[in-house]
Amino acid sequence: MSDFRNFINGEWVSTGKTFENRNPVDNSLIGMVHEAGKAEVGAAVDAARAALKGPWGKLKVEDRVELLHAIADGINANFDEFLAAEMADTGKPHGLASHVDIPRGAANFKVFADLIRNVPTESFGMDTPDGGHAINYAVRAPRGVIGVVCPWNLPLLLMTWKVGPALATGNTVVVKPSEETPATATLLGKVMNDVGVPAGVYNVVHGFGPDSAGEFLTTHPGVDGITFTGETRTGEAIMRAAASGVRPVSFELGGKNAGIVFADCDFDKAVAGIARSTFENSGQVCLGTERVYVQRPIFEKFVAALKQRAEGFKLGDPNDHSTNFGPLVSQEHRRKVLSYYEKARAEGATIVTGGGVPTMPGRMSEGAWVQPTIWTGLPQTASVIREEIFGPCCHITPFDTEEEAVNMANATPYGLAATVWTQDVSVAHRMGRALEVGICWVNSWFLRDLRTSFGGAKQSGIGREGGVHSLEFYTELRNVCIKL
Ligand SMILES: NC(=O)C1=CN([C@@H]2O[C@H](COP(=O)(O)OP(=O)(O)OC[C@H]3O[C@@H](n4cnc5c(N)ncnc54)[C@H](O)[C@@H]3O)[C@@H](O)[C@H]2O)C=CC1
Numbered sequence: 001m002s003d004f005r006n007f008i009n010g011e012w013v014s015t016g017k018t019f020e021n022r023n024p025v026d027n028s029l030i031g032m033v034h035e036a037g038k039a040e041v042g043a044a045v046d047a048a049r050a051a052l053k054g055p056w057g058k059l060k061v062e063d064r065v066e067l068l069h070a071i072a073d074g075i076n077a078n079f080d081e082f083l084a085a086e087m088a089d090t091g092k093p094h095g096l097a098s099h100v101d102i103p104r105g106a107a108n109f110k111v112f113a114d115l116i117r118n119v120p121t122e123s124f125g126m127d128t129p130d131g132g133h134a135i136n137y138a139v140r141a142p143r144g145v146i147g148v149v150c151p152w153n154l155p156l157l158l159m160t161w162k163v164g165p166a167l168a169t170g171n172t173v174v175v176k177p178s179e180e181t182p183a184t185a186t187l188l189g190k191v192m193n194d195v196g197v198p199a200g201v202y203n204v205v206h207g208f209g210p211d212s213a214g215e216f217l218t219t220h221p222g223v224d225g226i227t228f229t230g231e232t233r234t235g236e237a238i239m240r241a242a243a244s245g246v247r248p249v250s251f252e253l254g255g256k257n258a259g260i261v262f263a264d265c266d267f268d269k270a271v272a273g274i275a276r277s278t279f280e281n282s283g284q285v286c287l288g289t290e291r292v293y294v295q296r297p298i299f300e301k302f303v304a305a306l307k308q309r310a311e312g313f314k315l316g317d318p319n320d321h322s323t324n325f326g327p328l329v330s331q332e333h334r335r336k337v338l339s340y341y342e343k344a345r346a347e348g349a350t351i352v353t354g355g356g357v358p359t360m361p362g363r364m365s366e367g368a369w370v371q372p373t374i375w376t377g378l379p380q381t382a383s384v385i386r387e388e389i390f391g392p393c394c395h396i397t398p399f400d401t402e403e404e405a406v407n408m409a410n411a412t413p414y415g416l417a418a419t420v421w422t423q424d425v426s427v428a429h430r431m432g433r434a435l436e437v438g439i440c441w442v443n444s445w446f447l448r449d450l451r452t453s454f455g456g457a458k459q460s461g462i463g464r465e466g467g468v469h470s471l472e473f474y475t476e477l478r479n480v481c482i483k484l
């Protein structure tokens with residue numbers, strides 16, 4: 001049985017208070033997690049502050065770049081251990097975790113190492129009122145101690161998406177992984193020590209949100225900025241905490257993303273694309289599609305084809321390489337998703353497929369499984385069309401005109417992502433401008449170039465991370481003006 005301890009100042013820290021970590025495939029016990037209290041969170045923040053003044057703060061950029069590459073290489077060298085840990089925590093199928101989660105965990109360090117080696121800063125020469133000259137140039141300084149609060153759906157990927165740029169720009173971090181998925185953040189501590197990252201640069205504190213490590217970290221006055229991915233309501237609580245001390249936040253929050261399929265699309269590719277955007281990671285991707293709008297001439301055919309896809313998934317042991325659909329992350333999350341399956345039924349949905357719990361064999365009958373589910377026939381006011389479910393389900397609505405599709409897609413307080421399927425390049429460009437989202441994919445979904453901006457519009461987030469955009473949050477820009 002595993003023992004998940006806090007990682008503070010390069011050392012493993014136990015506490016007197018532990019909680020269980022369970023595998024959602026069969027509800028078996030993986031291990032016990034040591035919950036950090038105020039004292040441990042305070043020690044982690046102090047260690048991170050001290051590290052800024054120690055060898056880390058004095059490292060040449062080139063040496064920091066080398067260390068970031070070494071961290072990425074360390075993840076790859078321990079690939080199987082990270083993979084097993086992520087699969088046990090989340091129940092993700094082997095194919096998904098080995099192709100997406102763990103490789104991106106390593107790539108998130110490399111991309112920001114390369115960025116920081118090459119990024120220029122601005123400079124302006126100017127004429128002065130006395131007839132002389134001055135030169136202005138920008139210096140980027142690390143922000144300081146960054147609090148990193150993470151969700152459970154892509155644990156290593158989303159944590160390193162924040163830790164990578166934070167360390168590349170010279171900050172130190174205190175990470176609070178989700179209570180559901182403590183394993184890979186903990187394993188990364190071992191890699192940090194192995195490759196020689198100075199003590200205190202990377203710290204991990206375990207626990208929950210309110211009245212636990214999450215709240216203790218985000219309310220700690222020694223934290224200079226907070227980056228968070230998770231639910232919009234949690235973002236509001238963290239923003240209130242960050243108001244004390246006027247500390248900046250970077251948020252990637254919930255979504256209720258639309259998939260829009262025009263009649264001229266490449267039909268097979270569109271069906272495959274929407275099947276992926278709705279059901280990948282059992283629908284637990286913030287960029288995922290829960291509202292599908294299909295142009296009327298192909299509506300019936302599309303619904304039938306997506307139904308066939310949904311019914312073709314192989315649910316099962318994530319270690320079986322033919323499994324391509326896993327459980328939800330926890331029993332608690334399953335209760336939430338099933339409550340929406342019930343609401344859809346109560347509100348009069350036509351259940352095209354699914355809507356319940358699959359029969360799983362043996363030990364897996366104890367797991368957090370739900371059926372891939374498709375609904376039609378609901379008005380746009382229905383709960384499952386308005387609220388984020390974060391499960392493997394979607395509602396499909398027909399539309400006639402482009403304008404109608406845009407209006408329905410934008411009728412939400414969220415604005416994270418959209419996926420549009422058309423072969424008309426003018427329609428594609430118009431949708432890219434009209435949809436109120438941070439990321440609009442056309443004829444694709446979750447196709448990531450890590451140099452691009454990533455984040456949400458409206459209530460789906462604050463700020464953008466990715467490429468040079470990450471510098472806005474992780475550094476303070478200072479202008480130096482020299483009179484010549
Ligand atoms: N990427 C996304 O957009 C995600 C969205 N969700 C949505 O959120 C729902 C709830 O999932 P949770 O894991 O409970 O998300 P959450 O937003 O409550 O938790 C995410 C992280 O924030 C921490 N946290 C919670 N409350 C906090 C507080 N007051 N102060 C500081 N830290 C706090 C949690 O411990 C966890 O590490 C899901 O059902 C799903 O709808 C969940 C995970 C990811």
Ligand SMILES: O=C(O)/C=C/C=C(\O)C(=O)O
Binds near residue numbers: 153161284448454
């Ligand atoms: O590719 C990324 O950086 C992030 C992808 C997914 C999420 O942000 C999420 O599901 O929360």
